[in-house]
Amino acid sequence: xxxxxxxMLVSSKPSLSDASNLSFRSVLNPFQLPSQNSPSCSLSRxxxxxxxxxxxxxxxxxxxxxxxxxxxxxMKLVAAAKVRRAQxxxxxxxxxxxxxxxxxxxxxxxxxxxxxxxxxxxVRPVKKVALVVCTGDRGLCGGFxxxxxxxxxxxxxxxxxxxLDYTIISVGKKGNSYFLRRPYIPVDRFLEGGSLPTAKEAxxxxxxxxxxxISEEVDKVELLYTKFVSLVKSDPVIHTLLPLSPKGEICxxxxxxxxxxxxxxxxxxxxxxxxxxxxxxxxxKTEDYSAILEFEQDPVQxxxxxxxxxLNSQVLRALQESLASELAARMSAMSSATDNAVELKKNLSxxxxxxxQAKITGExxxxxxxxxxxx
Amino acid sequence: xxxxxxxxxxxxxxxxxxxxxxxxxTNSGQIGVLPNHAPIATAVDIGILxxxxxxxxxxxxxxxxxxxxxxxxxxxxxxxxxxxxxxxxEEAKQTLEIAEANLS
Numbered sequence: 001x002x003x004x005x006x007x008m009l010v011s012s013k014p015s016l017s018d019a020s021n022l023s024f025r026s027v028l029n030p031f032q033l034p035s036q037n038s039p040s041c042s043l044s045r046x047x048x049x050x051x052x053x054x055x056x057x058x059x060x061x062x063x064x065x066x067x068x069x070x071x072x073x074x075m076k077l078v079a080a081a082k083v084r085r086a087q088x089x090x091x092x093x094x095x096x097x098x099x100x101x102x103x104x105x106x107x108x109x110x111x112x113x114x115x116x117x118x119x120x121x122x123v124r125p126v127k128k129v130a131l132v133v134c135t136g137d138r139g140l141c142g143g144f145x146x147x148x149x150x151x152x153x154x155x156x157x158x159x160x161x162x163x164l165d166y167t168i169i170s171v172g173k174k175g176n177s178y179f180l181r182r183p184y185i186p187v188d189r190f191l192e193g194g195s196l197p198t199a200k201e202a203x204x205x206x207x208x209x210x211x212x213x214i215s216e217e218v219d220k221v222e223l224l225y226t227k228f229v230s231l232v233k234s235d236p237v238i239h240t241l242l243p244l245s246p247k248g249e250i251c252x253x254x255x256x257x258x259x260x261x262x263x264x265x266x267x268x269x270x271x272x273x274x275x276x277x278x279x280x281x282x283x284x285k286t287e288d289y290s291a292i293l294e295f296e297q298d299p300v301q302x303x304x305x306x307x308x309x310x311l312n313s314q315v316l317r318a319l320q321e322s323l324a325s326e327l328a329a330r331m332s333a334m335s336s337a338t339d340n341a342v343e344l345k346k347n348l349s350x351x352x353x354x355x356x357q358a359k360i361t362g363e364x365x366x367x368x369x370x371x372x373x374x375x
Numbered sequence: 376x377x378x379x380x381x382x383x384x385x386x387x388x389x390x391x392x393x394x395x396x397x398x399x400x401t402n403s404g405q406i407g408v409l410p411n412h413a414p415i416a417t418a419v420d421i422g423i424l425x426x427x428x429x430x431x432x433x434x435x436x437x438x439x440x441x442x443x444x445x446x447x448x449x450x451x452x453x454x455x456x457x458x459x460x461x462x463x464x465e466e467a468k469q470t471l472e473i474a475e476a477n478l479s
Binding site: 089092093095096097099100103106107197198199200202203294295296297301302304305306308309312313316 | 381383384385386387388401402403406413414415416417418419439440441443450452453454455
């Protein structure tokens, strides 16, 4: 079996409206039937990656690209379904945080005159900082884990410049493996996140941060997670977890404080037929509560009970946001992978068909030449 | 006149319906709450919450938190809560043994 050598140039995005774009040059030398059995042809696209082919190999390649496409498509849909679940988890957690914020506001109003001393709100001169880094467990999510880790490294460099000591609490398999490979970065604890962050995991992280802060081993605890902005954009942010502000404000390292009553949550919707996720900002109503609310124990004890709850809910929110960003990143990464697979399959099919046609033409030519020779 | 009880944890609502009476363990002892209780705010210790619905008592384990009792509306915010019907005694016993071994 032999086939003639074909060289073709096909532009990677042939648009039917612009026929001149489609440059097609085929060099067919009918009487040059190479004696050596090397059916090799190359397809150079504008990205110049020659595809070595034989009919059978091409067929296997097309099959494997088809399977890959199925897998990436499925992964995208799974990620979309998980975003919905993550969304429900956030919605389920709202009554808790709303009530907590209301109560916190109330107690602060009533305690404004008194001098309260709660260990969790004590601001100390900072000598050592603990950094809680929330990464994902699995890969195939685009630049998600990388962004967080880069931000963590940048923060570590900043802290080193300021002459501050630091320690890391790493959450998530990807972050864990990164820091394990770098023993020069002091890590306090490695924690695994589950597929859906629950209060138990948030509690483990909060307990660790709590004990480090209370025992005065660290003077500040910062939480590093990815804030979900939109399906294609997510921001790694750093929030100060401890010391807490008694009003329950959420502050980031630059000192920008957001009121605890302002909350944002995301929801999965469709826009123009495509799945997308959007943010909604909601503000909790803080009514003036009846001033006759009596405290069963003294205010310090009540705040002592409230602030760990608040810590817990903050950590849980961060974990949920991180999860949502990871899922959104995975959705968009898998969607572009599917598109690439479709394009690759199309190009491979074109090459396969031309190869097949060239082979048929060659055989016909052989027969014709043989018939002519007999005459 | 019935009390409306809400038990909330950070990731779900454990209980949200009307009850007749509850017994709550706080840092300063156990308190019983009947309808038209005076409004108070209290810290909740790790302990058992007993709920009475029509002469039947339901128990729930609470992992500490906060409770606010208002106009016949009780809101309990806890880190975790488990209904006694959801707890498996064998598993709990094993967990207890493991925890005691870890302590010593």
